[in-house]
Amino acid sequence: YTTAEVQARNEGYADYFTCSFTNDYLFGEWYAFSVPYMRIANNSSSVFNYKNWNNINFNNDYNLPSHRNGMIWSGACWDLRNALGQTIADKIIFGGLINISGTYDFESAMYGIISADIVEYSGTHIATINTIFNNRCILNPSAPIGLSISGSVGQHPVVSWTRNNELDVSGYEVYRSLNGYTYQLVQSINKPFITTYTDLASTIGVPGDPTVCYKIKAVDKYGNRSNLSSAACTYDGGLGKQNEPKTELSFKLDEAYPNPFNPSAKLSFQIPENASIKLEIYNSIGQKVADLTDGIYEPGSYNFNFNGSKIAGGIYYARFTAISSSNGKVFVKTNKLVLIK
Template identity: 30%
Template sequence: MTKNRLSLLKFISLFLILASYSSFGQISIFTTQVPADEGGGGPFELGTKFTVSTVAKITAIRFYKSENDTVPHVGHIWTNSGAHLTSVNFAGETADGWQTATLAEPLVVYPEKVYIVSVNSAVNFARTLWGLEYEITHEFLSTVADYDNGRFNYTAGNFPNEHFNASNNFRDVVAEEAPVPQIGLSWPVGGTQIYSNSQTFLWYLNFPWGEALTYELHLSDDPTMAVYDTYNAGDQLQYTINNLEDGKTYYWRVRAKDSHGNVLTTTGTESFKTPAIAGIPEAVPSWPIGDNTVYTTDQRLSWYMNGPSAGLKYKLKYADNPGWNNAVVVDNITETGYNLTGLDLGASYYWKVKAFDDNSESDWSEVASFVVWSGSWVVVPRPGSPAQGVYISSSAPTLTWFLPTAGNAVTGYEVQWSNNPNFTNATSQQITSTNFALGNLNAYNTVYWRVRSKNDNGDYSDYSATASFVPTSPNSISEPEVPTTFELSQNYPNPFNPSTVISFSVPKEAFVTLKVYDITGTLVKTLVSENKVIGFYNVTFDASSLVSGVYFYRLEAGDVAISKKMMLLK
């Protein structure tokens, strides 16, 4: 009786989770956006190139209608090469605004492929010139920013094979995520240390899948997986790789494909360490470190070794920005120090060092940093908040920054912000304070910003490092721009399988940890362990490799500690 009741409760919980996805999972690319103006010269077939980041079902086609676009409309979806996939006639249109037509059968689309949605127009049509110059993303839907978007054809109903000024003609789809195989990574995981240069990678399906699958193993020494090696495992749930390099941290994931080669799902990334390089200790920076201010533009960098150093040489890397852009590397240093000359007044510098001999090398040391006194010169500012890609619940945040050393000559600042990291078509503002309020930002569009200082002579410093954030909702009188307390929200969804999102807020800069424990108090996974600036944060917890049960997650920051309970149901 108890077993049946538990099974029923589990079924009800899973049903509610699935129901919530089916009821609220449909999204579009452009949501409620509206065009800036109206184009002419038609009639045309107008289209938008788009991609998906997960397998999805397109359930409808939509477009924004101008009041002069009075012809009957038909929507189409095509492959990027022009193969026709589906179409639908629009009925019951309003005079203008967004129009939607539901497909007779949902169309399944796949990641790593490009599709085009199109709808015909009259002579005049709604548009925003250059509206697709940059990628627009809403959850798993994205436009393609390749200067080949803003598609059209002079004949209505034909494949839109030409493009014009990356114009957003507001051709859109309605889609929802489709079921995909759930893959768990078994071994090696969690940054574990392995003791062989040959490793068998293991993974599994959380539940049976109704069709044949093949798998790719991706392996990289880059945690972002920007570049990786691909190994084809066929239909096997394991793959062995030989000749792994010593002393490296590797990252891996698995991708599943169907029998047609369509990508169905890609797992999260796990990591492991290969056997350490024997005999090479790690260097330790000794001066200048800790953001200390130095008072000369010629500076000697010094370090020491935590072990034998006979016969070792050193490699030094330094830059004037924390992202290591345009970094300088000095090789074959034979002593535990190096002289830098001609440093810039008011600039911050970052440096690290590694030791090596004829056979192997150590890891890079910890990063050290220092600031050169500005004297009567300007100082390169440092971003305060919002930064680090944080999500903030405001469309009108206040940007803040600071000077890492005394800026006696600084009389003002130029703050610059843009919707792209290259700051193309950026907006700039001259001010005298160390903060600036932005307004009317678009929700879920990443904002990039930087700042530089100036003096009375009109001399400018270099720009600061680039900071970024994502506004998630419109601002209101009752909603603060920044959090005022440390808060840890209940995960969503809960119960969950296999992943869930945990949200928390940081009211002041602090070192933050977010850890997950099982019911026995054993640490399962560390989700966050780093310094965080003021803002709101979302972290995804993937429990693919865990068993069903109750788990606890705990946020610690300074003297604050908050814990909550969540349930994994498989």
């Protein structure tokens, strides 16, 4: 997040609740004597969206950038009010504000609203929330699922995945990793209906050959990208035998998959050297709810499963702490998880 984004979100909340309370989507017309109004909650999603951040011109004499950018957020909230009615919208928007009070970006704040809807209405309105915030370019596409690799030994591997169901997804990006090294972009696909990729630089090998893995990102028409998908892997009989430059392993915590999830999600991390590792789960108020691991690990990649069947739905955080055994340096990474019930 950025400070400017937090300020805009806070301005958007203030505008929305003022307009909702008065049942008047025009904000500040009593003050802005030389213009019809200062800001408007019932604004156009084609103009007031995250793609146009810092490029919104609206009564500049009476608006700071945080006010104009805040109309993206107030507009999305007003769209919710139009779709769900004032009572429901006010309740989940205010609940979302409580859930994520602090320095969080627009997308995190949207997940706060989803969390409130889960608590108040058992998640009945999640699809509507996703659609509305996606129209404002606030929600990134979901990571593609269903990755698989087909082909026989000696053939080029064909990677396939399931087409995303978001209407604004415009294409995909294919990433490749050899033997656990950093994933590199190898292909951009500009059609949403193309969900296969044939890797002409590789051939399928046999056990004992290097491992080649693929992950996919979805890209929408606004340029927003999803997280990397889960991996599909095979043995490489060609690419791995070339002398390509390799990027060293690093300390890394991958995004949980799936996310949002119910009831369980996979958490993966990699380390380049011996290290003391902790992987912990915290709730939205900072209370620890689970210890997934605490011990010394050798270099490599590791997977753990977090089962949320016995805890309430909402926002949680996976905290990964690695302390190098060689020099004592500390690496800390925290990722957000959304448990839907």
